[in-house]
Structures are given as structure tokens and as C-alpha cells.
Amino acid sequence: EPEVTQTPSHQVTQMGQEVILRCVPISNHLYFYWYRQILGQKVEFLVSFYNNEISEKSEIFDDQFSVERPDGSNFTLKIRSTKLEDSAMYFCASSPNNSPLHFGNGTRLTVT
Amino acid sequence: GESVGLHLPTLSVQEGDNSIINCAYSNSASDYFIWYKQESGKGPQFIIDIRSNMDKRQGQRVTVLLNKTVKHLSLQIAATQPGDSAVYFCAETAYSSASKIIFGSGTRLSIRP
Known part of the structure; x- marks a missing residue:
């Protein structure tokens, strides 16, 4: 069964550094998403992406965040200048139409 | 603001018994509901979904019930197995808008x- 794959599985970075989290969505999917989950909390929506543009974003997704689909297979989340509170699991998801979403296993981001 | 919440944070069930996990939602505009299972170290995994024009949907060992009158959703797992141990999330959205x-x-x- 096709899967959403995310790399790296764990990323450690220093506060103020830029990080790029990478995702390969399922190949025939059209809708792409990033969510995050702070340890022990619920999964929070960050951004949705369709037809090469952001379709919706949350308050969390401020100017420090950006997404890109640089080619036909990758979907990336960039955090320009990381803060301690950005430490979380970041999940990429994709879907062929509206729902349901298929999630990757996440990247654990630790900001020190 | 609008939110989706759960009645119980933890549920302990005897192996072989049925499990019932409850969820309350408050966004009247939501018309599509999904249950996800999250095992340790993994992303949410789709279990079952239901649209608002239905009140019950069955899958393999799982049933979702939707009560729109009281904005309540439940997930029933029959004959619970050790592999069912996980965190279960309900989720809501508006189906037509992606x-x-x-x-x-x-x-x-x-x-x-």
C-alpha cells in the first residue's frame, strides 16, 4: 500500500536556525497538508496546499513558515528561524480528493 | 472557538470486550467526521469515517455512530485486541471544501x- 514518507525522522536544531522538513506524498494525491503535534497534545492543522498554492493556513503558520512543492514528488515545510516552542512532531498528509487524509509517520523536531 | 473534544482521556478495557470511545463536536458546519488511530511513534492512521447524512457506519470490527442532535460521535471496537492499544482521535471537517x-x-x- 502506498505511503506518505517523511525525512528525517528526527531533526535537532539550534534556536534561530532554519530547518526544512521533507515529505513525499502518495503519488496520485492532489491535496497536501502539514500538521504538528506537541508532545502529549492533539494534532494541530498548519497548512493545506492544492494546485501549487496554499489553500488554507492556521494562526500557527506565521511568516516564519513556508511550504513548497519543488518538483512532482516532494512537499517541504520550512521554518525560517526556529524557536523553542517549535519543538513538536510534524506530520505531512496527502489525499486524492477531499478526505480522508493519509499521514506520514512524522518528523520529530527538537529545538535547543 | 469551535472545537472537537473527547469525554474521557483514557479508557482501559479487558481483552475481548467491546470498547466505546466518545467524542463531542461543536462546529455545526461540520458534515464529515473521521476516526484516527495513533500508535506510539507513528502518524494518525485512518480507521473509519462518516458523513452527516448517515447515523451509523460499520467497518471491520469498528462501528461509528453519529448523533447530530446532540453533536456526538462514538467509535465502537468489537472484541478488543492488544493491537488496538493506541490513542484514538475523532476529527471533523466540511466535506465539500477539502x-x-x-x-x-x-x-x-x-x-x-
Whole structure:
């Protein structure tokens, strides 16, 4: 069964550094998403992406965040200048139409 | 603001018994509901979904019930197995808009041998 794959599985970075989290969505999917989950909390929506543009974003997704689909297979989340509170699991998801979403296993981001 | 929430944070069930996980939602505009299972170290995994024009939907060992009158959703797992141990999230969205899915707080299901 096709899967959403995310790399790296764990990323450690220093506060103020830029990080790029990478995702390969399922190949025939059209809708792409990033969510995050702070340890022990619920999964929070960050951004949705369709037809090469952001379709919706949350308050969390401020100017420090950006997404890109640089080619036909990758979907990336960039955090320009990381803060301690950005430490979380970041999940990429994709879907062929509206729902349901298929999630990757996440990247654990630790900001020190 | 609008939110999806769960009645119980943890649920302990005897292996072989049925499990019932409950969820309340408050966004009247939501018309599509999904249950996800999250095992340790993994992403949310789709279990079952239901649209608002239905009140019950069955899958393999799982049933979702939707009560729109009281904005309540439940997940029933029949003959609970050790592999069912996980955190279960309900989620809501508006089906027609490919909109964001809003997750609830999660219920941890643990299985007693």
C-alpha cells in the first residue's frame, strides 16, 4: 500500500536556525497538508496546499513558515528561524480528493 | 472557538470486550467526521469515517455512530485486541471544501490481558 514518507525522522536544531522538513506524498494525491503535534497534545492543522498554492493556513503558520512543492514528488515545510516552542512532531498528509487524509509517520523536531 | 473534544482521556478495557470511545463536536458546519488511530511513534492512521447524512457506519470490527442532535460521535471496537492499544482521535471537517481537518484531544485505549 502506498505511503506518505517523511525525512528525517528526527531533526535537532539550534534556536534561530532554519530547518526544512521533507515529505513525499502518495503519488496520485492532489491535496497536501502539514500538521504538528506537541508532545502529549492533539494534532494541530498548519497548512493545506492544492494546485501549487496554499489553500488554507492556521494562526500557527506565521511568516516564519513556508511550504513548497519543488518538483512532482516532494512537499517541504520550512521554518525560517526556529524557536523553542517549535519543538513538536510534524506530520505531512496527502489525499486524492477531499478526505480522508493519509499521514506520514512524522518528523520529530527538537529545538535547543 | 469551535472545537472537537473527547469525554474521557483514557479508557482501559479487558481483552475481548467491546470498547466505546466518545467524542463531542461543536462546529455545526461540520458534515464529515473521521476516526484516527495513533500508535506510539507513528502518524494518525485512518480507521473509519462518516458523513452527516448517515447515523451509523460499520467497518471491520469498528462501528461509528453519529448523533447530530446532540453533536456526538462514538467509535465502537468489537472484541478488543492488544493491537488496538493506541490513542484514538475523532476529527471533523466540511466535506465539500477539502478543508482542514480539526482533531479532538484524543483518548488513550489500553487493553488488560
